[in-house]
Amino acid sequence: MDSEVGRLRTVLLHRPGNELKRLTPRNNDQLLFDSIPWVDRAQQEHDEFAEVLRGRGIEVLLLADVLREALTDARAHAAGVHAAVDAMRLGEELAGSLRADLSTVDAAALAEVLTSGITFEELPASRAPAASLVRKMHHPHDFAVDPLPNLLFTRDSSIWIGDRVAISSLAMPARRRETALLDLVYAYHPRFRHAARAYGAHSAPVEGGDVMLLAPGVLAVGIGERTTPAGAESLARSVFADHIAHTVLAVPIAQARATMHLDTVCTMVDRDAVVMYPLARDSLVAYAMRPDGEGSLRVEGPEPFLQAAADAMGIEKLRVIDTGLDPVTAEREQWDDGNNTLALAPGVVVGYERNVETNARLEEAGIEVLPIAGSELGSGRGGPRCMSCPILRDALT
Numbered sequence: 001m002d003s004e005v006g007r008l009r010t011v012l013l014h015r016p017g018n019e020l021k022r023l024t025p026r027n028n029d030q031l032l033f034d035s036i037p038w039v040d041r042a043q044q045e046h047d048e049f050a051e052v053l054r055g056r057g058i059e060v061l062l063l064a065d066v067l068r069e070a071l072t073d074a075r076a077h078a079a080g081v082h083a084a085v086d087a088m089r090l091g092e093e094l095a096g097s098l099r100a101d102l103s104t105v106d107a108a109a110l111a112e113v114l115t116s117g118i119t120f121e122e123l124p125a126s127r128a129p130a131a132s133l134v135r136k137m138h139h140p141h142d143f144a145v146d147p148l149p150n151l152l153f154t155r156d157s158s159i160w161i162g163d164r165v166a167i168s169s170l171a172m173p174a175r176r177r178e179t180a181l182l183d184l185v186y187a188y189h190p191r192f193r194h195a196a197r198a199y200g201a202h203s204a205p206v207e208g209g210d211v212m213l214l215a216p217g218v219l220a221v222g223i224g225e226r227t228t229p230a231g232a233e234s235l236a237r238s239v240f241a242d243h244i245a246h247t248v249l250a251v252p253i254a255q256a257r258a259t260m261h262l263d264t265v266c267t268m269v270d271r272d273a274v275v276m277y278p279l280a281r282d283s284l285v286a287y288a289m290r291p292d293g294e295g296s297l298r299v300e301g302p303e304p305f306l307q308a309a310a311d312a313m314g315i316e317k318l319r320v321i322d323t324g325l326d327p328v329t330a331e332r333e334q335w336d337d338g339n340n341t342l343a344l345a346p347g348v349v350v351g352y353e354r355n356v357e358t359n360a361r362l363e364e365a366g367i368e369v370l371p372i373a374g375s376e377l378g379s380g381r382g383g384p385r386c387m388s389c390p391i392l393r394d395a396l397t
């Protein structure tokens with residue numbers, strides 16, 4: 001895959017499941033949701049999103065399916081149990097007994113534990129109550145295995161670049177275990193087990209929402225709340241070593257919840273066009289990393305992002321679709337992921353229907369917007385791009 005906008009062929013989504021039912025007003029901040037979603041409606045909205053993609057001939061893979069299928073491999077099952085049970089949290093006694101229990105469950109049940117977590121109350125009653133201080137002292141509703149409600153945002157946890165997949169190293173504690181799940185899927189699912197890797201899940205943090213394939217050979221990487229300079233450098237070294245990119249632009253973004261990833265302020269909507277939060281337009285800068293020809297990097301800049309991007313892409317100008325919004329509407333629609341579109345082909349994007357003004361300006365500029373509902377999906381602060389991991393796109397010709 002070499003761009004953001006080549007015709008999309010295969011995409012990985014996660015239909016939100018029981019893990020969203022774990023969210024409460026006490027834990028939603030820590031679990032990175034801004035409110036408590038109505039789960040049935042979120043699922044309905046997500047089904048509609050998937051249908052829009054299927055309706056355009058795109059193959060939709062669901063994470064729960066590929067995870068379950070991967071876990072039918074005994075090695076994956078063992079790795080899944082290992083990833084679920086944290087002896088530092090549970091103590092040796094309880095960790096040992098939970099490991100023994102999970103080793104006997106089938107792939108579907110293990111997948112459910114890995115995604116939805118398990119509370120102390122849900123642990124088998126017979127397990128180590130006398131020998132486990134941890135079990136006795138925890139509140140029954142505490143998590144023995146944390147749920148992963150942010151699996152919904154498949155964009156962030158793995159990234160396809162060229163014919164390689166990079167498993168992200170996620171920055172926030174609430175998302176770190178997603179790495180292990182995606183690693184299982186790519187290592188053991190028959191469809192993926194021969195996929196070559198890029199970067200390395202144990203490197204410094206890079207999240208997929210920060211990584212943008214501006215053009216064949218050209219990446220932009222947001223640096224902010226999630227992706228660190230060290231992470232961007234690791235990714236650059238890896239893609240240069242594999243000859244799948246010649247330029248990586250590191251783009252500092254505000255370290256704030258509203259702008260947690262580069263794709264919250266900017267996404268590509270055509271080969272040479274982006275939709276961008278107006279305040280970012282003139283303020284974004286980029287540091288350009290290129291191979292120095294001797295196995296290391298050369299870093300230049302900073303210079304204005306739009307110029308650096310156009311130069312690296314070999315075009316005269318990267319068009320910014322001017323949403324022309326007043327500052328208040330722009331801020332509201334940015335918060336509601338108006339700039340977070342998913343391109344299905346050059347000039348065709350999916351966007352949340354609620355961003356009426358942004359979508360109207362995109363249409364005026366000749367971009368076809370396929371609207372989807374997102375009132376509940378958006379409670380985790382992510383739009384169509386965040387909720388999708390493209391696996392295969394046609395090459396840009």
Ligand SMILES: NC(=O)NCCC[C@H](N)C(=O)O
Nearest residue numbers: 032153209261380381382386
């Ligand atoms: N690419 C994205 O911007 N993803 C959105 C992730 C939202 C999720 N609740 C998070 O805070 O990580």
